[in-house]
Every structure is written in C-alpha cells, then in structure tokens.
Amino acid sequence: MIAFTFGLVILLALGVGLLSRRGASDEVGDFLVGSRSFGPLLFFVLGAGESYSIGTLIGFPGGLYAGGASYGVWFVSYILLGYCIGYLYTPYLWAAGKRYGAMTLPDVGGSHFRSRGLELTLAISFVAFLIPWGQLQLGGLQAAMSGLGLRIDPTVAALAGAALALVFLMLSGLRAPAFVSYVKDAALLLSALFIGVAAITKAGGTQQLFADVATTHADSHFTITGSRLTFAVTTILFQAVGFYAFPFIAQTVFTSRSVTDLKKVMRLNPLYMLMYPFLVAAAFSAITLVPDQLTGAQTNNALMLVSRLVLPDWATGIVAAGAALCAVVVLCGTALGIGAMVSRNIVPGIPESRQRSTVRIVIVVYMVVSLLLTLAFPRVLLALVNTAYFGITQTVIVFAAMVFGWKLRPMLMATGIIIGDILVLWWYLDTHGPISRWLTEQGINLGLAAFAVNALFVLVTRFIWPATNPVPGMRSYLQGRLQAVRQEVA
Amino acid sequence: MQNEGKSALLVVALPFLGLVGGVIALSGNRATVLGFPAVLAWVFLWIPLASLLMHIAWTRFDRPDFTLLHEALDDVVPEPLHPVEASAAPTTTSPTDQEGTR
Numbered sequence: 027m028i029a030f031t032f033g034l035v036i037l038l039a040l041g042v043g044l045l046s047r048r049g050a051s052d053e054v055g056d057f058l059v060g061s062r063s064f065g066p067l068l069f070f071v072l073g074a075g076e077s078y079s080i081g082t083l084i085g086f087p088g089g090l091y092a093g094g095a096s097y098g099v100w101f102v103s104y105i106l107l108g109y110c111i112g113y114l115y116t117p118y119l120w121a122a123g124k125r126y127g128a129m130t131l132p133d134v135g136g137s138h139f140r141s142r143g144l145e146l147t148l149a150i151s152f153v154a155f156l157i158p159w160g161q162l163q164l165g166g167l168q169a170a171m172s173g174l175g176l177r178i179d180p181t182v183a184a185l186a187g188a189a190l191a192l193v194f195l196m197l198s199g200l201r202a203p204a205f206v207s208y209v210k211d212a213a214l215l216l217s218a219l220f221i222g223v224a225a226i227t228k229a230g231g232t233q234q235l236f237a238d239v240a241t242t243h244a245d246s247h248f249t250i251t252g253s254r255l256t257f258a259v260t261t262i263l264f265q266a267v268g269f270y271a272f273p274f275i276a277q278t279v280f281t282s283r284s285v286t287d288l289k290k291v292m293r294l295n296p297l298y299m300l301m302y303p304f305l306v307a308a309a310f311s312a313i314t315l316v317p318d319q320l321t322g323a324q325t326n327n328a329l330m331l332v333s334r335l336v337l338p339d340w341a342t343g344i345v346a347a348g349a350a351l352c353a354v355v356v357l358c359g360t361a362l363g364i365g366a367m368v369s370r371n372i373v374p375g376i377p378e379s380r381q382r383s384t385v386r387i388v389i390v391v392y393m394v395v396s397l398l399l400t401l402a403f404p405r406v407l408l409a410l411v412n413t414a415y416f417g418i419t420q421t422v423i424v425f426a427a428m429v430f431g432w433k434l435r436p437m438l439m440a441t442g443i444i445i446g447d448i449l450v451l452w453w454y455l456d457t458h459g460p461i462s463r464w465l466t467e468q469g470i471n472l473g474l475a476a477f478a479v480n481a482l483f484v485l486v487t488r489f490i491w492p493a494t495n496p497v498p499g500m501r502s503y504l505q506g507r508l509q510a511v512r513q514e515v516a
Numbered sequence: 517m518q519n520e521g522k523s524a525l526l527v528v529a530l531p532f533l534g535l536v537g538g539v540i541a542l543s544g545n546r547a548t549v550l551g552f553p554a555v556l557a558w559v560f561l562w563i564p565l566a567s568l569l570m571h572i573a574w575t576r577f578d579r580p581d582f583t584l585l586h587e588a589l590d591d592v593v594p595e596p597l598h599p600v601e602a603s604a605a606p607t608t609t610s611p612t613d614q615e616g617t618r
Contacts, residue, residue, distance in 0.1 A: 106562060107535065107536075110531045110569075121585075125594065235551060250539070259539065263536070285589055292570060293574055504589075507589060510588065511584050
C-alpha cells in the first residue's frame with residue numbers, strides 16, 4: 027500500500043509536469059523565468075515550492091530530534107523573518123529584473139553596477155555554495171526512501187530523484203517545477219498535518235506528548251541556553267537576511283507578472299508555515315516512539331520512522347511522496363539556477379539562442395556532482411542548510427546597495443564577498459583552528475562572523491575610497507517612475 | 517513609497533525585535549503552551565502575526581503606490597544586460613527611465 031500511494035502521487039506529479047508544456051515557448055526567458063508571466067496563484071505555489079525543500083519535511087524533524095528546541099527556533103524564525111524582509115525587498119528585485127531583463131541574481135548585480143567582475147564574483151560564489159543544496163535534497167530523498175521500509179537501495183533512490191528532476195527540467199524549464207509544486211505542496215501540507223495529528227492522537231493529546239519528552243529531555247528540548255542560544259539568534263539574523271539572496275528563490279521572484287501581484291502574495295507567504303507546529307509534534311514524538319536512539323545522519327530518518335509507527339501505510343506513502351517531490355522540485359530550481367548562472371554569467375559570450383542548451387548540460391553536470399557528494403559524504407541535513415547560507419549571505423551587501431544607491435565601488439563589494447567566502451570556508455574546514463574553535467564554543471554562526479569582516483571591509487573602503495559616480499539605487503529609480511506616472515495622471 | 521518607513525517599522529522592525537527578543541526572554545523558561553515549549557510557541561505565534569502585519573502595511577500604507585507602480589513599470593524596456601553588450605549596442609532607455617536613474 028505504501029508503494030501504491032507513493033507511486034500514485036509521483037505519477038500525478040509527472041502528469042502535471044507534462045501539462046506544464048502547454049503555453050511554454052522555446053525562448054530562454056520562458057525556460058528560466060516563465061516569461062515573467064505567472065499570475066498570483068502560480069507565483070505563490072512556485073515560491074512556496076522552491077522555499078520548502080526536503081530540509082523542511084525530513085531535515086527539520088531530524089534536527090529537532092537531535093538538537094532540540096534551538097533547531098526548531100532558528101529554522102522557523104529565519105524563514106519567517108526572511109519573508110518579512112522579502113515583503114519590502116522583493117518589489118525592488120522584481121523591478122531590477124524587469125529593468126535589466128535579468129534572469130539571474132548576477133544578471134541583476136552585474137547590470138546594475140555595470141561590472142563584469144562583480145557579476146562573475148556573484149555567480150561563482152553562488153554556484154560554489156549551492157552545491158550543498160543539491161546534496162541536501164538527494165540526502166533527504168535517501169532518508170525518505172530508506173525510512174519507508176521497502177527494499178529500495180539509497181543509491182537507486184538518489185539516482186531516481188535526480189533523473190526525475192532532469193525529466194521535469196527538460197520538459198519546460200521552470201514551468202515544470204512550478205506546476206509540479208501544486209502536487210508537491212498539497213502532499214507536503216497533508217503529510218505534516220497527517221503525521222502531526224496522528225502523533226498527537228497516539229500520545230493522548232499535545233500535553234501528554236510533550237510531557238513524555240520533558241521527563242528525559244527537558245533541558246535540550248524545552249530550553250535554549252548558553253552557546254545554543256547564541257547559535258540560534260546569530261543564525262536567525264544571518265539566514266533571514268540571506269533568504270532572498272538564494273539565486274533560485276530570487277528567480278521565482280522574476281516570474282511574477284506584476285509588482286502588485288508580488289506584493290499581495292508576499293502577505294500570504296507566512297501562512298504556509300502553519301504546518302510547522304505539526305512537524306514539531308511529530309519530531310518530539312520520535313523521541314519517545316522510536317525505540318533505538320538515532321545518531322548522526324541516522325537522525326534524518328526520524329520523521330519516516332514516526333510515520334510508519336503512527337500512520338496507516340497509504341498515508342506513509344503520501345508522506346514519502348511529499349518528501350520526494352520536495353527534493354525533486356527544489357533540485358529543479360537549484361539546478362536551473364546554477365545552469366542559468368553558468369551559461370549567462372560565468373561563461374562569457376553565449377548568445378541567448380544557445381543558452382537553453384548550455385543550461386541543460388550544466389544541469390546534468392550539477393546532478394552528477396550532487397549525486398556523488400550525497401553518496402560519498404552523508405551528512406546531517408540541517409548542517410547542509412547552514413553551509414549553503416555561509417557563502418550565499420555574503421552577497422547581500424550588493425543587493426542592499428542596489429536598493430539604496432550606496433556609494434560603493436563594485437570591485438570593493440566583490441572583494442568583500444571574496445573575503446567573506448574565504449574566511450567562512452577557512453573556519454568551516456579548519457575545525458580545530460583557534461578562531462573556528464572559539465566561534466563554535468561561543469555558538470556564533472561562522473557565516474555571520476565572516477559577514478561582519480566582509481561588511482567592515484566594505485564600510486571602511488566606502489569612506490576611504492567612495493564611488494565617485496555611484497549608480498542611483500532602485501528606490502530612486504522607482505520613485506522617479508512613480509513621479510512620472512503621477513504627473514501623467516495629474 | 518511615501519510610507520515605506522512606516523511599512524518597514526511594522527513589517528521588519530517589529531517582527532525582528534518581537535520574535536528575537538521573545539526567544540531570548542523565553543529561552544531558559546520551561547513553561548509550556550498547550551504542551552509546546554514556550555519558546556517554540558512564541559515563534560509559532562509570530563507566523564499569523566507576521567502575515568497580519570504585512571496585510572496591515574499593505575492596506576494602510578503600500579496599496580496606492582504599488583497599484584500605480586504596476587502602471588509605471590508596465591512599459592519598461594529592458595536595458596542591455598551585460599556591460600560588454602552595453603558598449604556594443606545602443607541604449608534603449610525611455611525618457612522616464614532616465615529621469616528615474618539620474
């Protein structure tokens with residue numbers, strides 16, 4: 027029965043993916059940003075589809091199970107506060123995308139500041155730090171499949187996930203994951219609801235469910251103290267700021283057909299997060315229900331193990347399908363984002379007519395690299411979320427300067443990004459080094475520490491060597507446009 | 517855009533201070549709300565609250581400007597994308613576009 031409902035949901039997704047070909051064109055703009063034509067509903071579904079990866083359905087409960095309340099707090103808070111920033115910021119990003127005909131974030135940064143060096147720095151930094159994101163999706167997929175209790179080899183599961191993502195992308199580019207997101211979001215929300223309610227019912231109510239955990243894990247799972255609190259707070263701040271610097275999240279912003287639709291939809295984004303209390307209940311119930319203590323990468327299996335204990339087989343099939351589609355849809359967005367950046371921003375001079383085929387080649391390469399990393403280095407999923415943000419958030423100064431028109435030289439912003447990236451990689455890899463050890467002991471997010479140096483460098487150079495002819499910000503651009511329309515109306 | 521400051525206070529400053537401040541204040545507290553740890557319950561409270569604050573910002577401050585902006589950006593002709601292309605091709609910015617950027 028598990029296999030039946032799992033297969034049914036995946037088949038439904040395939041059917042919807044095929045439907046996405048209707049209305050698609052061969053132009054690269056349609057392949058990458060859906061010709062900037064998505065209405066509010068499709069835009070909302072795609073935005074949610076790309077935001078909630080398998081990190082939510084599989085990684086989040088696993089992280090809570092292993093790390094306690096601090097993991098739940100930072101994970102939910104940073105997305106929520108990311109949306110708050112997005113409500114103000116995304117209209118500027120969308121307008122910049124329209125103004126420059128941009129399809130990637132480096133398109134926006136490079137064109138706004140008229141700097142090839144900045145464009146290249148952004149693109150290389152994004153591509154490098156998006157590699158863990160593919161690993162996150164395929165690793166989560168393995169966990170979802172291995173927790174099913176079926177005889178599916180984890181390698182085959184990861185291969186099948188990558189192949190399915192490839193099929194969707196070859197069908198119609200970004201339109202396919204957008205359409206498949208209807209099925210994925212329904213499966214994800216139903217999964218969270220089913221498993222949360224079933225866990226609460228089995229425990230005899232929420233009070234009893236959490237009271238059972240409190241007897242053994244009161245400190246770690248009910249309170250956040252010392253360095254865990256510092257880590258939670260620094261991670262919330264750092265990752266909330268970086269949320270819309272994720273290239274594939276930004277790419278979804280470009281798909282909206284109008285800035286008014288975009289702003290209206292942004293109000294609704296937080297409501298999608300009402301699924302998290304159900305996932306928290308499921309994660310806490312894993313502590314008392316799963317007989318063996320899970321450790322390391324095994325904790326990724328917590329949700330699927332609970333699912334098999336509290337849900338009927340048909341519902342577990344839906345949970346597993348939801349997890350698989352989360353991985354596949356986000357893998358599509360990530361691969362498409364990387365393909366777009368390589369063909370438009372890193373390799374120079376590829377005409378738009380040939381970019382679509384180049385994007386496809388890069389997508390295949392990215393899938394292979396992600397697969398190899400997943401098979402060679404199994405990791406705790408939420409740790410991979412942190413790793414991707416380490417580098418991606420280093421770029422936000424560029425986009426803040428684009429909005430506000432700060433007097434910053436593009437090459438100095440690019441240098442700041444490189445400094446941030448090098449520092450964070452150094453501290454991340456040199457785990458026994460004095461700085462890395464001190465930051466970890468204090469609980470300070472490594473990415474935030476590197477970002478502080480990056481920001482300090484940019485700030486100091488802003489006063490020593492400000493841009494003599496700074497590019498006006500998008501705020502003044504939009505105000506100018508508004509003023510022009512008001513005068514026309516008057 | 518005229519009321520963007522008020523919108524920013526409501527949608528960004530208030531949730532950042534409220535949510536993070538509450539997390540710090542409740543971090544050592546073992547109290548529960550419907551069984552959930554208080555610190556997690558506080559975070560969950562901000563989910564509908566954030567949406568509500570955005571809705572208030574939209575209806576009270578942002579709607580008139582963004583309805584006009586839709587019209588203002590409708591006829592934007594994309595500027596050449598890459599600096600290299602920009603030097604090779606003539607610019608196609610409209611008069612209003614230039615007004616906004618200078």
